[in-house]
Amino acid sequence: MNNNSYNPYLNAQAQFDRVAEMIGLDEATRELLRQPMKEYHFTIPVRMDDGSNKIFNGYRIQHNDARGPAKGGIRFHPQETVDTVRALSMWMTWKCAVVDIPLGGAKGGIVCDPRNLSDGEQERLCRGWVRKLAKDMGPFIDVPAPDVMTNAKHMLWMLDEFEAIHGGRFPGFITGKPVGMGGSLGRTEATGYGLIYTVREALREQGIKIENTSASIQGFGNVAQYAAQLYQELGGHVVSVCCWDNEDKTVYSFHKAEGLDGKILSEMTDAFGSIDKDKARDLGCNMQAGDAWIEQDVDILMPCAIENQITMRNVGKISKQVKIIAEGANGPVNTEADEIIRNSGIFVIPDFLANAGGVTCSYFEQVQSNNNYYWEKEDVLQKLDAKMTSAFKAVSELSGKNNIYMRDAAYVISINRVAQAVKMRGWV
Numbered sequence: 001m002n003n004n005s006y007n008p009y010l011n012a013q014a015q016f017d018r019v020a021e022m023i024g025l026d027e028a029t030r031e032l033l034r035q036p037m038k039e040y041h042f043t044i045p046v047r048m049d050d051g052s053n054k055i056f057n058g059y060r061i062q063h064n065d066a067r068g069p070a071k072g073g074i075r076f077h078p079q080e081t082v083d084t085v086r087a088l089s090m091w092m093t094w095k096c097a098v099v100d101i102p103l104g105g106a107k108g109g110i111v112c113d114p115r116n117l118s119d120g121e122q123e124r125l126c127r128g129w130v131r132k133l134a135k136d137m138g139p140f141i142d143v144p145a146p147d148v149m150t151n152a153k154h155m156l157w158m159l160d161e162f163e164a165i166h167g168g169r170f171p172g173f174i175t176g177k178p179v180g181m182g183g184s185l186g187r188t189e190a191t192g193y194g195l196i197y198t199v200r201e202a203l204r205e206q207g208i209k210i211e212n213t214s215a216s217i218q219g220f221g222n223v224a225q226y227a228a229q230l231y232q233e234l235g236g237h238v239v240s241v242c243c244w245d246n247e248d249k250t251v252y253s254f255h256k257a258e259g260l261d262g263k264i265l266s267e268m269t270d271a272f273g274s275i276d277k278d279k280a281r282d283l284g285c286n287m288q289a290g291d292a293w294i295e296q297d298v299d300i301l302m303p304c305a306i307e308n309q310i311t312m313r314n315v316g317k318i319s320k321q322v323k324i325i326a327e328g329a330n331g332p333v334n335t336e337a338d339e340i341i342r343n344s345g346i347f348v349i350p351d352f353l354a355n356a357g358g359v360t361c362s363y364f365e366q367v368q369s370n371n372n373y374y375w376e377k378e379d380v381l382q383k384l385d386a387k388m389t390s391a392f393k394a395v396s397e398l399s400g401k402n403n404i405y406m407r408d409a410a411y412v413i414s415i416n417r418v419a420q421a422v423k424m425r426g427w428v
C-alpha cells in the first residue's frame with residue numbers, strides 16, 4: 001500500500017534502529033526484533049461469480065510473540081505488499097507493548113479490491129485465507145482482527161471456517177466479531193475513541209480546552225468516523241475531513257467552518273469510508289478534490305487513513321496553528337517528513353500509541369470470548385479509557401523527562417518491554 005519508492009518496512013526498521021541505538025540494545029536482540037519471526041506467503045484460489053477462477057495473494061506475518069499470542073488485523077487492499085504487512089506486524093508488537101497487554105504482533109493481508117468483489121466472492125476469499133493458515137493460528141497462537149476494508153462480517157466468515165476445520169467453537173480465534181456472535185460491545189468504536197482519549201489527555205497537559213479547538217481529519221473509515229464523533233461530543237470542532245471517492249477515483253476534502261457533524265456524516269458514508277458527495281453538498285459542505293485536509297488552519301491534524309500520507313511533498317503545507325498531530329493511521333508519516341515534524345515543535349501522538357484502542361478492545365474481546373462471558377459497554381469503554389490514558393501518560397512523561405520526541409519515547413517503552421520478554425524466555 002505504498003507509492004513509488006516508499007517502503008514502510010524500511011521506515012519501521014529505521015524507527016526501531018534509532019531507538020535501539022539510543023537505549024544501547026544488544027546486537028542479538030536488535031537482530032531478532034528488527035525483522036519478523038515468521039512469515040506465510042500463499043495463493044488463494046477463488047471461484048468467481050461468473051464461473052472463472054481467480055488467484056489472490058495472501059500473507060500472514062508474525063513479528064513477535066514473546067509477550068503473548070501474536071495479534072493484528074488483516075487488510076484487503078489492491079496495493080498491499082509484503083513489506084507493508086511486515087511493517088504493520090512490527091508496529092503491532094510495539095502497539096500491544098505500549099498499552100501493556102499480553103499480546104505480540106502480527107498482520108495479514110490479501111491483495112484485492114473488495115469494492116469490486118461480491119459478498120460471495122469476499123466470503124470465499126476469507127475462507128480461503130483461513131484454510132491456508134488454520135494450523136498456524138488459533139486463540140493462543142495468533143489472533144486476527146479487522147483492518148483496512150475488512151469488518152465484522154469478514155471476521156465471522158473466517159471464524160466459521162476455522163471452527164469447521166478444527167471441529168468446535170473457538171470464538172477467541174478472532175476479534176472484531178459482530179456483537180451477539182462473540183464480539184465485544186465498543187469494539188467498533190474503540191480505535192477512534194482511543195485516539196480521542198489520547199488527544200484529550202494531550203490537550204489537558206497543554207492546558208487547552210477541547211471546546212476551543214478544531215481538527216482536520218484524513219480518511220473517513222472506521223477510525224475517523226468514531227474519532228470525529230467523540231471529539232465533537234467532547235466539544236471539539238471537526239472542520240475538515242478527506243476521503244477517497246471510488247466513483248471519481250480521487251480524494252475529496254469536505255469542509256465546513258462551523259464544524260461538521262460526525263454522526264450525520266457517518267450516515268452518508270459507505271462501508272469503505274467514501275462520503276456521498278451529493279448529500280454532503282446538501283449539508284452545506286464545501287468540497288474540493290485533493291488532500292487539502294493537511295493545509296487547514298486547525299489545532300489538531302488526525303491522519304486516519306493509511307501509511308505514507310505526510311511526506312516531503314506536503315509536510316511544508318502544515319499550518320503554523322497546528323499544535324498536535326494524532327496518528328490514527330499506522331505509519332502515516334514517512335521518515336523524511338518525520339524529521340521535519342520532530343524539529344517543528346508539534347506534539348505528535350505516535351501511531352502505535354494513538355491507535356492502540358482497537359487492539360486493546362480486541363484484547364478485552366478475547367478475554368470475554370475465551371470465558372464466554374460478556375461485559376456491559378460502559379465497562380468496556382471505561383477499561384479502554386483507563387488503558388489508553390495511562391499509556392499516554394507514561395509516554396508523555398518519559399518524553400518530557402528525557403526531552404525526547406514522543407515517537408521515540410513510545411518506542412523506548414515498547415522495545416524495553418519486548419526485549420525483556422525475549423530475554424526472560426532465554427531467546428537471546
Ligand code: GLU
Pocket residue numbers: 071072073074095143144145146147148175330355356358359360362
Ligand atoms: N487492525 C487494528 C490495528 O492496526 C486492530 C488490530 C487488532 O485488533 O488485533 O491496530
